[in-house]
Amino acid sequence: MAVKARSRRQPDDVSGTPVPADPWPEIMRGLEGGRSDLVPVLQRVQAAFGYLPEDSVRRIARWLKLSESEVFGVATFYAQFRFTPPGRHHLRVCLGTACHVKGGVQMMETLERRLGVGAGQTTADGEYDVERVACLGCCALAPVVTLDEDIHGQMSVLQLQELLDAETSA
Amino acid sequence: MPRRLLDRPPTLSIQEALAKARDPDAYIADDGKAEIRICAGTACHASGRLEVREAFAAELSGRGLTETVRVVETGCHGFCEEGPIVVLRPRGVFYPHVRPEDVPKIVEASVVNDDVYQKRLYKDPVTKQRIAHEKDIPFYVGQGRRVLGLNGKIDPYSIDDYLAHGGYQALAKALAGDDPEAVVETITRSGLRGRGGAGFSTGTKWGLARKAPGDTKYIICNADEGDPGAFMDRSVLEGDPHEVLEGMIIAAFAIGAGEGYVYVRHEYQFAVDRLRHALAQARERGILGEHVLGCDFSFDVHISEGAGAFVCGEETALMASIEGRRGMPRTRPPYPAVEGLFGKPTNINNVETYANVPWIINNGAAAFAAQGTASSKGTKIFSLTGKIANGGLVEVPMGATLRHVIFDIGGGVSSGHHFKAVQLGGPSGGCLPESLLDESIDYESLTAAGSMMGSGGMVVVDDSTCMVDFAKFFLMFTAEESCGKCAPCRIGTGHLVDILDRICAGKGELADLDRLEVLARVIKNGSLCGLGQTAPNPVLSSLRYFRDEFVEHIVEKRCRAVVCRDLVQYRIIPGNCTGCQRCVQVCPTGAITGPRAEAHNLDPEKCIKCRSCYEVCRFDAIAGDAIVIESRGENAR
Numbered sequence: 001m002a003v004k005a006r007s008r009r010q011p012d013d014v015s016g017t018p019v020p021a022d023p024w025p026e027i028m029r030g031l032e033g034g035r036s037d038l039v040p041v042l043q044r045v046q047a048a049f050g051y052l053p054e055d056s057v058r059r060i061a062r063w064l065k066l067s068e069s070e071v072f073g074v075a076t077f078y079a080q081f082r083f084t085p086p087g088r089h090h091l092r093v094c095l096g097t098a099c100h101v102k103g104g105v106q107m108m109e110t111l112e113r114r115l116g117v118g119a120g121q122t123t124a125d126g127e128y129d130v131e132r133v134a135c136l137g138c139c140a141l142a143p144v145v146t147l148d149e150d151i152h153g154q155m156s157v158l159q160l161q162e163l164l165d166a167e168t169s170a
Numbered sequence: 171m172p173r174r175l176l177d178r179p180p181t182l183s184i185q186e187a188l189a190k191a192r193d194p195d196a197y198i199a200d201d202g203k204a205e206i207r208i209c210a211g212t213a214c215h216a217s218g219r220l221e222v223r224e225a226f227a228a229e230l231s232g233r234g235l236t237e238t239v240r241v242v243e244t245g246c247h248g249f250c251e252e253g254p255i256v257v258l259r260p261r262g263v264f265y266p267h268v269r270p271e272d273v274p275k276i277v278e279a280s281v282v283n284d285d286v287y288q289k290r291l292y293k294d295p296v297t298k299q300r301i302a303h304e305k306d307i308p309f310y311v312g313q314g315r316r317v318l319g320l321n322g323k324i325d326p327y328s329i330d331d332y333l334a335h336g337g338y339q340a341l342a343k344a345l346a347g348d349d350p351e352a353v354v355e356t357i358t359r360s361g362l363r364g365r366g367g368a369g370f371s372t373g374t375k376w377g378l379a380r381k382a383p384g385d386t387k388y389i390i391c392n393a394d395e396g397d398p399g400a401f402m403d404r405s406v407l408e409g410d411p412h413e414v415l416e417g418m419i420i421a422a423f424a425i426g427a428g429e430g431y432v433y434v435r436h437e438y439q440f441a442v443d444r445l446r447h448a449l450a451q452a453r454e455r456g457i458l459g460e461h462v463l464g465c466d467f468s469f470d471v472h473i474s475e476g477a478g479a480f481v482c483g484e485e486t487a488l489m490a491s492i493e494g495r496r497g498m499p500r501t502r503p504p505y506p507a508v509e510g511l512f513g514k515p516t517n518i519n520n521v522e523t524y525a526n527v528p529w530i531i532n533n534g535a536a537a538f539a540a541q542g543t544a545s546s547k548g549t550k551i552f553s554l555t556g557k558i559a560n561g562g563l564v565e566v567p568m569g570a571t572l573r574h575v576i577f578d579i580g581g582g583v584s585s586g587h588h589f590k591a592v593q594l595g596g597p598s599g600g601c602l603p604e605s606l607l608d609e610s611i612d613y614e615s616l617t618a619a620g621s622m623m624g625s626g627g628m629v630v631v632d633d634s635t636c637m638v639d640f641a642k643f644f645l646m647f648t649a650e651e652s653c654g655k656c657a658p659c660r661i662g663t664g665h666l667v668d669i670l671d672r673i674c675a676g677k678g679e680l681a682d683l684d685r686l687e688v689l690a691r692v693i694k695n696g697s698l699c700g701l702g703q704t705a706p707n708p709v710l711s712s713l714r715y716f717r718d719e720f721v722e723h724i725v726e727k728r729c730r731a732v733v734c735r736d737l738v739q740y741r742i743i744p745g746n747c748t749g750c751q752r753c754v755q756v757c758p759t760g761a762i763t764g765p766r767a768e769a770h771n772l773d774p775e776k777c778i779k780c781r782s783c784y785e786v787c788r789f790d791a792i793a794g795d796a797i798v799i800e801s802r803g804e805n806a807r
Contacts, residue, residue: 035493036493039494043436073496074496079479096399097627097629097644101629101640106781135396135401136212136437140213140250140253140561142555157781158782158785158789161756161782
């Protein structure tokens with residue numbers, strides 16, 4: 001069961017490649033520059049760049065009058081933030097309880113075998129990054145794998161391989 | 171600090187303000203018209219509801235019916251296993267698993283004519299009967315939907331729908347009474363307890379925050395639903411966001427708070443979006459912001475998106491996160507009611523707790539307390555998942571038995587396997603065996619049985635789940651999510667995982683079982699917050715009820731559920747193999763060999779146990795059952 005929900009991220013709206021003029025005014029819009037703006041501002045930076053570039057951390061630290069280590073400390077604490085550019089396509093494997101009892105681990109292993117990278121890594125060609133998530137909340141569809149915005153439910157090892165075949169040949 | 175209303179007769183002015191908040195021209199769902207309701211919950215979305223909606227729109231416009239029949243996208247219907255779900259009003263004809271190509275037939279049968287499209291009706295997995303109406307489906311019959319009452323009925327983007335169905339009447343009533351003390355009293359007498367898991371009396375909590383000195387107070391709604399396998403809060407927020415908001419505003423009025431936060435997982439984009447919309451609408455209609463419904467009471471709500479840390483479900487960690495710090499818990503006391511967000515008195519409740527409040531105010535404490543057991547009142551929502559025939563969202567009165575939920579509503583275990591255990595309360599909870607299925611669902615019984623109410627995750631597992639592996643799964647989760655602040659949790663959970671790993675690999679010894687128990691007790695007693703204090707529960711409950719499986723792994727090196735990889739092997743049964751070569755093609759390591767039309771060979775040395783051949787044999791091959799996964803040495807017996 002696979003559904004195209006929305007078109008995939010375009011290759012040029014991720015890191016390394018041009019980002020719209022200067023995203024910073026938009027990132028800071030509506031925020032007051034207080035300590036409690038730290039997590040929202042990190043979230044906006046990641047939304048704009050696809051990850052948290054090193055100089056963005058410096059810039060945020062100056063703006064919020066915090067030390068860089070403090071900003072890094074908060075950013076590394078939360079699972080949402082990444083410090084390397086994401087792949088062009090984003091694969092997520094749900095390893096929540098329902099997915100676990102229905103074979104989520106096999107899904108992750110299939111990806112590791114096929115792509116040569118594990119959870120939290122990006123393939124050398126920058127094509128895919130793989131992430132494990134604790135629960136996507138659509139447990140009735142377990143096991144679930146998502147590719148970009150598309151949710152693929154009730155997957156099997158074979159269906160996942162077919163999905164990757166179709167993607168790599170496309 | 172009693173609040174005085176503006177200079178008008180109180181009841182009239184508030185009711186007038188409420189009446190004015192409604193747009194008389196707005197479309198109102200579920201008021202007896204012909205209507206096509208499509209579930210827009212996350213699971214139905216993933217199953218393709220967008221295509222189904224487009225198909226309905228096209229079909230209706232092709233037949234010139236767009237003026238007479240509306241398509242309404244609602245919140246979660248709860249029967250997530252059956253998505254995408256479409257219900258046709260006013261008769262309530264229920265169509266599960268709707269595909270775009272079914273749409274013309276459904277419209278022809280149930281919209282144009284007063285009939286049903288038999289082929290797509292729900293089929294009861296037990297009786298094999300087709301059932302046409304939502305109200306007759308066993309999954310719904312056994313429930314008592316109160317908090318979820320409007321879920322699936324109204325459009326979550328429409329405040330007018332909510333208002334038309336009695337929404338914000340409780341707020342008007344509370345404001346008209348002009349007595350915050352009385353509101354606290356009503357909630358206390360109702361016996362409502364926290365639905366996030368710990369089960370503390372909500373009224374008592376409100377009372378403490380109300381009495382705490384200070385002019386600035388906060389309300390927080392905890393929507394950081396982190397338990398894997400739990401999605402009740404998300405569904406309530408997605409399906410009926412105003413219900414939660416109304417509960418929060420009443421709470422703010424009761425304790426005297428001027429600002430509130432909803433802390434919601436950033437993964438829950440649908441919920442965030444609908445909540446944001448609800449807040450904007452409520453502000454526009456004078457229900458939120460300065461002078462709520464014209465009264466001398468102002469309150470506004472911010473949304474704080476969590477950045478992915480399970481520990482932030484703990485109240486002090488959650489507040490640290492809103493303040494822009496690492497989400498680490500701190501010692502209590504002081505409790506948040508006295509010293510909470512930004513050091514101010516704060517009331518923090520879970521989504522489902524707030525969602526119960528409007529009903530209690532509307533119907534009174536006694537009516538709420540009439541349902542449930544001596545100490546647990548009202549209803550509880552569970553997300554029923556795992557190896558269950560009818561998975562989804564279930565709301566039952568407290569005191570219902572586990573058997574009722576799993577077998578009467580859930581239809582029992584799917585796929586011909588045998589029920590083994592039910593896991594409640596997520597990583598903080600425990601597994602209960604079949605012998606405890608007649609336990610009543612209430613806070614005390616579940617805790618006594620070694621599990622807990624938790625936030626409402628209910629995962630059913632059958633004999634294909636290994637209890638040692640299952641316990642390891644939860645411990646790996648908590649070990650990973652431990653914030654690292656206190657040693658028992660940070661170091662202890664890691665050691666529990668190591669020991670369980672050893673047992674799963676067939677390298678355990680019997681003394682490991684004692685080590686598990688001793689270590690579990692240390693973690694329980696020594697940890698700072700709820701995460702650590704409850705982390706060992708999955709191990710302790712599994713050891714209590716499924717000790718023989720642990721012993722089997724250690725002594726016989728056998729995993730009866732054939733899950734633990736080091737203890738199983740794959741084998742081809744020569745007599746069943748037709749030599750179709752499908753498994754040869756899919757094997758990633760070349761472990762399977764053999765010419766066409768002759769029984770194949772599987773080299774156990776090369777086999778990495780990836781399951782590809784097993785699946786392909788089941789679904790694609792001619793034989794269908796030539797490859798087996800079995801415990802090591804089993805074929806030798």
